Amino acid sequence: MSSSPLTATPSPLLPAKSKNPPPHHHHHNPLLAYLPHCTSLRALAQLHAVAVKAGGGLQAHPAFVTRLLTLCTEQGAEAPAHLAYARQVFDRIPHPGDVVWYNTLLRGYARGGGGGGGAEEAARVFVRMMEEGVAPDTYTFVSLLKACASARAGEEGRQAHGVAVKAGAAEHEYVAPTLINMYAECGDVRAARVMFDRMDGECVVSYNAMITASVRSSLPGEALVLFREMQAKGLKPTSVTLISVLSACALLGALELGRWIHDYIRKMRLDSLVKVNTALIDMYAKCGSLEDAIGVFQDMESRDKQAWSVMMVAYANHGYGREAISMFEEMKKQGMKPDDVTFLGVLYACSHSGMVSEGLQYFDSMREYGIVSGIKHYGCVTDLLARSGQLERAYKFIDELPIKPTAILWRTLLSACAGHGDVDMGKRVFERILELDDSHGGDYVIFSNLCANTGRWEEMNMVRKLMSEKGVVKVPGCSSIEIDNMVHEFFAGDGSHPHSQEARRMVDEVIEQLKLVGYVPNTSHVFHVEMGEEEKATSLRYHSEKLAISFGLLNTAPGTTLRIVKNLRVCPDCHSMAKLVSMVFNRRIILRDLNRFHHFEDGVCSCGDYW
DNA sequence: ATAGGGTTAG
Known part of the structure; x- marks a missing residue:
């Protein structure tokens, strides 16, 4: 089914399966001089064919096998079939005795070639190495650990760490940073830190690994x-x-x-x-x-593909969907072949600019480029459909995916249900989420607000009860603003910031002025529904965005652009407050949300209230 | 013949 060179060059490359180890032709074969020039499997196959014609193959020659393995494994994640083929070749060698062969193969898994199972495969190769009595070197450990890192296999990683310690390789200058990286990739920063602290601390690479x-x-x-x-x-x-x-x-x-x-x-x-x-x-x-x-x-x-992709996503993030798409078309025109990440960018751009039909077309065109869509692409398409109001279609899309959907996919749809006020669909989706992950506070908050806004009080109470039973907590809203190289963080409601009293007073003042131009607090998104109206208004008044915006107004020269970063999505009330501030106080406000940017100027926002 | 650290849906 794949059109890789493998199908064109099948078995002749495989060493014969024999019980006796092949004779070691270490005699000089003049054809070996051509090996370094074989930069593709096809070329290697041709060389092999020539060798056969000349009488006597090359396939048993160590240099040839090494070249073959290298060619197959360096494709890594892009060509899993190549890696599988390399493995097949390797497995047919009766007694592989060369460390390089093992290392080369392990490197293929290190590059992500084995997908999620890469770590186990790598471990198996390592075990074989032990059985054959071949001594591992530092490259072996580096590759083995990298394989665990790219497969996010913490358990295998810990085992590999243990083996490296026994072999006395864990402190090696190349192995140690790889260990830090492995633990980090597997989500265990604390273990990474333990490794880091154990080092002398004079190594730039270890610092780099720990910073990353x-x-x-x-x-x-x-x-x-x-x-x-x-x-x-x-x-x-x-x-x-x-x-x-x-x-x-x-x-x-x-x-x-x-x-x-x-x-x-x-x-x-x-x-x-x-x-x-x-x-x-x-x-x-x-x-x-x-x-x-x-x-x-x-x-x-x-510029490489990544540079184009990052620029494209940048445009999309700031609300310039059309520009993002033209970047995509331009890079194709310049002969760049889009990859999975590039398509992620295009789909992202389409969903954030409401370009539904274009987005779906791009999604379909992925196949023409031989790109297999992954969970993230599905996420974009879900967002594309759901955000534009095609909730039923989005539901079906997720439900019929060829792979098991994650809670995140359903979460995307749930947000859209809230945005479109569809509590019935919201309920169906909420139930699907709970089946997969019931520990995410945001889901309860969104659904309970949706219930509140549509008058489903009993359901709302049930959700809240469920939430406290499970001990799930809401992530507090946090906004930060950078002034004179200092980042100031504000949390909703609390007074933890040294200037929060000041910021609160400023909020009061700002709100008074906004009320003059018609600002009415909109409490429909306040989560603590058991509060009275007055309490709700207070909680809303000191949302972290409002604190940060007010603090910025107070501490910067008139006309300075305010740049705010928020850890959650901006609430509708803060959004309209920011629009008014931009007008009344004549300030540009650039607010980064969990999802995108909002540029407020002269009372309007670049998102066109579509977010 | 081979090596350590780097951007990505919600």
Whole structure:
């Protein structure tokens, strides 16, 4: 079914299955000189055919097998069939005695070739290696651990760690960072940190691994602490460090720090690296400055697929769906072959701009490019349908997927049900979510609000009861604003910020002025429904967005753009409040939501109230 | 013949 070169070059490449080990032709074969030039399986097969004609094959020659395995495994995740073929070749070798063969094969799994089962396959290869009495080296451990990392297989990873310790390889300068990375990829930052703390702390790569681990685990503040620490130690950041730190800035929405890193990058003359520029585009876009993102993109000497994809998503995130699509068309015109990530970007752009039919067409066209759609693509299509109000169709779409849907998929649909006020569909969906994951506070909140807004009081009470029975808690709303290189965080209602009293007073003042132009608090999205109307109004008044916006108004010069980052989706009341603030106080407000950006200016928002 | 760290639906 695949059209890989494998089908074109079947069995002749396989060494004969014999009980006797093949004779070791270590005699010189002049054809071996051509091996390095065989950069495809097809070429290798041709060489083999020539060898057969000349009398005597090549397939038993170690150099030939190595080349074959390398070619197959370096395709990694893109061509699982190649990897399977390499494995087949390998399994037919009676007594593989060369570490390189094992390492090469393990590398294929390390690159994600085995998918979710990659770690187990890698472990099996390792066991075979032990049985054959072949001694593993550091590359063996690196690849084995990477295989566990890319398969997110924590259990196998821990076992591999144990084996590495026994072999005395765990502290090796290449193995140790890989261990940190493995634990981070498997979601265990604490284990990663334990590994990190056990090291001398003079190694840039370990710092890089730990910084990345922190960013991956949504601990960007921790990443920045590590970054300062390594600078204090005199360790020189590499491009990888800077890329990770930029990613931390992106998470925090720390534009000023991001600009500082950008200057540093220029000073270090790292600004010609494509990946560094891609990280810069991502940082600027996620910190709310689409202009700067475009600037970096335009100044790039060359751009790869990732750069295009990141720019496309940046446009989409800021509400420029059409521009995002034209980026996609442009990159195709320039001869770039879109991949799974590129399509994720296009679908994302379509769903956020209400381009339903285009989105569905792009989704269908994935097959023409030989891309298998994954759960994330399905997520985009679900969003595309659901957001535009085709709830029933979205439900069917999820229900009939060729793979088991995740709670996230249903969650997407649930949000849309809330947006369209369809409590019946919402209920069906809510039940589907509970079957898969009943620990997510947001689901209860959304559904209970939907019930409240449609007058389904008994159901609402049931949901709330269920929620407290299960001990599920609501994630508190948190908004941050960066002023003079300091990130200020505000939580809904609480007074934890040193300036929160000040911010509260400012909110009171702002609200009074907004009331003059017709602002009426809209309490329909206040979760604590057992509150009285007055209490509800108070809770709403001190939503984290309002605190952050007011604090920003108070502490910046008139006319300064306010950049806010929120950890949840913005509530309708805060959204209309921000629109009014932009008009009354003549400020641009750029608010980053869990999902997208809202640019408020002159009383309107760039999302067109579609979010 | 091989190696460690980097962007991605909601």
